[in-house]
Amino acid sequence: METCTKVTKEWLNTQEYREKNFAREKLVINPAKACQPLGALLCALGIEASLPFVHGSQGCAAYFRSTLSRHYREPVAAVSDSMTEDSAVFGGQSNLIEGLKNANALYSPKVIAMFTSCMAEVIGDDINAYLGNAKEQEAIPKDLPVALANTPSFKGSHITGYDTMLKGLIECLATPRQEDKINNRLYVVPGFDTYTANLREYKRLLKVMDAPYTLLPDQSDVLDAPNLGTYELYPGGTPITEMNDALNAASFLFAQTYSTPTTRKYLASMEVPVEVISMPIGVEKTDKFIEAVAKFTGKDVPEEITIERGRSIDAMTDSHQYIHGKKFALFGDPDVLIGVVSFLLEMGGEPVHIVCTNSTPLFKKAMESMLAASPYGQTATLYAGKDLWHLRSLLVTEPVDMLIGDSHGKWAARDADIPLVRIGFPITDRVNLHRYPIVGYSGVINMITMIVNTFLEEKDRTSTDPYFEMMR
Amino acid sequence: MSTRETVDFRKQVVEDVLEIYPEKAKKNRRQHIAVKDSECASCAVKSNAKTVPGIMTARGCAYAGAKGVVWGPVKDVVHISHGPVGCGYYSWGNRRNLADGEIGVDNFVPFLFTSDFQESDIIYGGDKKLEKIIDEVVGLFPNAKGVSVLSECPVGLIGDDIESVARRMSEKIELPVIPVRCEGFRGISQSLGHHIANDAIRDHLLGKGPAREIGPYDIGIIGDYNIGGDAWASKKILEEMGLKVVNIWTGDSTLEMLQNGHLVKLNLIHCFRSMNYIAKHMEETYGTPWIEFNFFGPTKIKESILKIAAQFDDYIMEKALKVIEKYAAPMQKVIDTYRPRLEGKSVMLYVGGLRPRHIVGAYEDLGMEVIGTGYEFAHNEDYEKTIPALKEGTLIYDDVTALELEEFVKKLKPDLVGSGIKEKYVFEKMGLPFRQMHSWDYSGPYHGYEGFPIFARDMDMAINSPTWKSIKAPWTK
Numbered sequence: 001m002e003t004c005t006k007v008t009k010e011w012l013n014t015q016e017y018r019e020k021n022f023a024r025e026k027l028v029i030n031p032a033k034a035c036q037p038l039g040a041l042l043c044a045l046g047i048e049a050s051l052p053f054v055h056g057s058q059g060c061a062a063y064f065r066s067t068l069s070r071h072y073r074e075p076v077a078a079v080s081d082s083m084t085e086d087s088a089v090f091g092g093q094s095n096l097i098e099g100l101k102n103a104n105a106l107y108s109p110k111v112i113a114m115f116t117s118c119m120a121e122v123i124g125d126d127i128n129a130y131l132g133n134a135k136e137q138e139a140i141p142k143d144l145p146v147a148l149a150n151t152p153s154f155k156g157s158h159i160t161g162y163d164t165m166l167k168g169l170i171e172c173l174a175t176p177r178q179e180d181k182i183n184n185r186l187y188v189v190p191g192f193d194t195y196t197a198n199l200r201e202y203k204r205l206l207k208v209m210d211a212p213y214t215l216l217p218d219q220s221d222v223l224d225a226p227n228l229g230t231y232e233l234y235p236g237g238t239p240i241t242e243m244n245d246a247l248n249a250a251s252f253l254f255a256q257t258y259s260t261p262t263t264r265k266y267l268a269s270m271e272v273p274v275e276v277i278s279m280p281i282g283v284e285k286t287d288k289f290i291e292a293v294a295k296f297t298g299k300d301v302p303e304e305i306t307i308e309r310g311r312s313i314d315a316m317t318d319s320h321q322y323i324h325g326k327k328f329a330l331f332g333d334p335d336v337l338i339g340v341v342s343f344l345l346e347m348g349g350e351p352v353h354i355v356c357t358n359s360t361p362l363f364k365k366a367m368e369s370m371l372a373a374s375p376y377g378q379t380a381t382l383y384a385g386k387d388l389w390h391l392r393s394l395l396v397t398e399p400v401d402m403l404i405g406d407s408h409g410k411w412a413a414r415d416a417d418i419p420l421v422r423i424g425f426p427i428t429d430r431v432n433l434h435r436y437p438i439v440g441y442s443g444v445i446n447m448i449t450m451i452v453n454t455f456l457e458e459k460d461r462t463s464t465d466p467y468f469e470m471m472r
Numbered sequence: 473m474s475t476r477e478t479v480d481f482r483k484q485v486v487e488d489v490l491e492i493y494p495e496k497a498k499k500n501r502r503q504h505i506a507v508k509d510s511e512c513a514s515c516a517v518k519s520n521a522k523t524v525p526g527i528m529t530a531r532g533c534a535y536a537g538a539k540g541v542v543w544g545p546v547k548d549v550v551h552i553s554h555g556p557v558g559c560g561y562y563s564w565g566n567r568r569n570l571a572d573g574e575i576g577v578d579n580f581v582p583f584l585f586t587s588d589f590q591e592s593d594i595i596y597g598g599d600k601k602l603e604k605i606i607d608e609v610v611g612l613f614p615n616a617k618g619v620s621v622l623s624e625c626p627v628g629l630i631g632d633d634i635e636s637v638a639r640r641m642s643e644k645i646e647l648p649v650i651p652v653r654c655e656g657f658r659g660i661s662q663s664l665g666h667h668i669a670n671d672a673i674r675d676h677l678l679g680k681g682p683a684r685e686i687g688p689y690d691i692g693i694i695g696d697y698n699i700g701g702d703a704w705a706s707k708k709i710l711e712e713m714g715l716k717v718v719n720i721w722t723g724d725s726t727l728e729m730l731q732n733g734h735l736v737k738l739n740l741i742h743c744f745r746s747m748n749y750i751a752k753h754m755e756e757t758y759g760t761p762w763i764e765f766n767f768f769g770p771t772k773i774k775e776s777i778l779k780i781a782a783q784f785d786d787y788i789m790e791k792a793l794k795v796i797e798k799y800a801a802p803m804q805k806v807i808d809t810y811r812p813r814l815e816g817k818s819v820m821l822y823v824g825g826l827r828p829r830h831i832v833g834a835y836e837d838l839g840m841e842v843i844g845t846g847y848e849f850a851h852n853e854d855y856e857k858t859i860p861a862l863k864e865g866t867l868i869y870d871d872v873t874a875l876e877l878e879e880f881v882k883k884l885k886p887d888l889v890g891s892g893i894k895e896k897y898v899f900e901k902m903g904l905p906f907r908q909m910h911s912w913d914y915s916g917p918y919h920g921y922e923g924f925p926i927f928a929r930d931m932d933m934a935i936n937s938p939t940w941k942s943i944k945a946p947w948t949k
């Protein structure tokens with residue numbers, strides 16, 4: 001028995017196992033993706049006094065809330081209409097109506113963000129019609145906005161749900177675009193972003209650049225709320241008035257590509273000017289963000305930003321030697337991967353394995369052309385649609401120096417005896433990382449700090465006496 | 473306040489809080505809340521009923537009860553979350569049911585296996601995909617002792633026949649393949665998921681293992697999920713008593729332990745709510761007796777040790793008395809250290825199906841008082857067992873809603889709240905010490921003699937943390 005265990009354990013690390021593992025067609029093991037409604041919930045939390053409402057089983061709501069709370073270490077409010085077996089037979093309308101009535105009475109939201117989970121989708125509930133009936137029956141006031149999103153878990157992933165809910169919220173809250181009422185603001189959409197500090201960083205940069213802006217959605221004060229001795233259910237978010245005026249935006253700037261296509265398409269159809277950039281991770285991508293904002297304001301980039309950029313470049317040159325030539329494996333969402341890989345290439349780091357479970361053809365093309373254009377990207381392979389058990393095989397057969405990804409990567413990193421630097425979602429086993437931006441020039445400095453100090457920590461931990469040195 | 477005044481005050485609190493509801497919801501919720509009042513025989517708590525839609529319940533679903541609680545900790549079985557990716561993803565690595573074994577070889581606890589349903593699977597059904605998945609599992613994990621199939625909502629709604637897939641594949645791979653019909657829409661909480669999971673063990677595994685001689689002191693632990701190593705801490709006491717723990721259900725459990733659960737002299741049941749079904753079944757079918765026990769805090773541990781030992785002979789009783797004696801001094805030292813810091817502090821609890829009553833004694837050992845308690849998914853018999861253990865005037869709430877709990881806490885002003893992750897940060901924002909009592913807040917174990925010093929330290933740490941003192945800025949009024 002003992003030998004058998006040992007033999008299998010060793011076999012897991014072989015090339016033969018890797019091939020067998022990559023040959024699987026249907027079984028998914030440790031995927032780096034969650035389902036749509038989680039993203040919808042995150043999106044909904046970023047609007048002022050918005051109450052997320054799950055039309056479906058209550059278990060779904062419990063899972064989304066727990067998962068988000070574990071990452072942010074913050075309260076996450078959401079209700080569900082607790083559909084059960086009889087709803088499967090008769091449909092979920094009576095639950096939806098009663099749920100709306102109670103939720104409104106208890107929580108007095110300014111908007112209810114309703115999204116579906118599997119059950120409602122499979123039985124084909126028509127939430128739009130049900131909502132009409134709820135208002136007809138005066139379960140909620142006729143003028144209470146209720147945004148709708150169909151977010152089945154068997155399509156797309158959490159980033160799709162974010163996008164669908166965002167479109168639903170704008171559709172519900174914004175008044176039609178009127179050419180004589182165009183406001184002067186740049187509406188910046190962060191995308192599925194689980195760093196409250198990223199959102200604060202966007203706002204700081206926009207302020208420094210003197211750009212009138214609306215961050216949409218904005219969870220920074222909701223999911224990084226102060227402890228002032230009282231619990232606030234609605235501690236922040238994009239103001240409703242600015243939501244109302246969203247279609248009159250001077251322009252929209254999307255700071256993520258792959259978590260926003262539906263919303264962009266919708267806005268374009270409403271004749272709202274839309275620009276999309278890569279998530280501003282690393283110097284080049286941040287430059288693009290700054291340029292896009294400068295183009296919008298029509299003003300020169302303030303010197304303060306140039307100096308800030310210079311400080312991040314200084315940090316890069318100071319510590320390039322610790323990253324140059326190092327081999328990396330990464331996994332995560334498409335937008336974050338494009339950004340972090342771009343940053344590594346700027347540092348002379350060599351990405352080797354890139355696993356993206358929720359990849360898309362457009363993302364694959366973008367990633368592969370970015371890698372092909374860099375001398376440091378030549379050894380990299382993008383594994384589209386693969387999971388973390390595939391990643392484990394890659395790490396043990398083609399070793400790298402570091403893994404970058406969320407907390408779920410800790411087993412694969414341990415098996416490969418390499419450090420895991422936590423970037424992504426969810427991070428449930430380290431504190432405060434969401435309070436440090438990975439976007440912007442300060443994000444560059446933070447990522448260098450995390451990656452380089454982890455390497456140096458490893459070096460100190462494993463050095464023998466003569467090589468245990470004061471300077472690194 | 474006199475006891476009578478306390479009872480009346482808390483009853484008034486309940487009435488005030490219920491005012492937040494529309495009429496229908498109010499009528500429903502009133503039945504689920506009571507104040508312990510010996511002068512009021514009819515003050516019972518309704519339980520195990522549908523949650524009111526729209527009110528922010530903490531409850532989960534049948535899948536969470538079956539996969540998350542009962543099946544997930546069985547380490548040498550590959551558990552397939554059958555359906556879309558979410559349910560499996562959210563229950564992956566989020567319960568601290570520790571297991572000892574080679575990860576990926578004979579321990580699959582830290583894994584998520586999913587059939588990752590796509591739209592085509594909803595349209596055409598997932599049975600063929602499931603067959604292929606089971607084949608792939610066996611190819612990649614040759615040491616797995618079996619496969620469980622945990623159904624998510626869509627599977628039941630589209631009419632897949634996982635039972636016949638399981639039958640066919642079990643014959644083909646010559647291993648147990650266990651279909652578990654735990655779709656999230658079944659029942660009204662996690663509770664039905666526990667029951668369904670128990671039934672699956674009964675129908676597919678129990679009594680089908682390799683035969684084994686039953687030793688005179690062989691016992692099983694039922695309903696300990698080894699959160700933070702709890703089951704190991706309990707096992708230590710039992711083995712020091714001279715008993716032999718041959719099965720644990722299902723913390724750090726194996727398939728064979730499930731097959732042989734009845735082959736013991738006595739089953740000790742810890743979480744009655746989630747595992748009473750199978751314990752009763754083993755008694756009725758195989759004559760295996762069971763008793764409940766409680767290893768939280770020295771008083772209850774002592775009571776339980778004596779109760780368990782009384783089921784055996786003088787040899788065990790003699791050893792049991794020695795165990796009690798051995799730990800008396802170290803436990804007294806824990807009490808001497810922490811009781812002065814915790815004496816008179818009050819606690820409100822809201823947990824799953826066991827701890828709202830089981831852990832009361834451990835708080836009392838520290839001089840603390842439980843002034844409010846309630847369950848997410850208990851049944852009537854759980855409340856019947858709870859109420860006698862509580863002081864007069866204790867507030868009891870079933871499936872308490874987020875807003876009710878906030879309001880109750882604001883009015884009753886406990887020194888500590890013990891509940892789950894969804895509640896934790898609400899109360900901490902209110903400046904209230906809090907401990908997660910499902911996951912032990914990533915600490916533990918809390919069971920047994922090993923657990924009590926950790927429990928005492930953690931409660932002290934929460935209540936007396938200097939961080940609470942910094943909340944108010946010096947310049948604010």
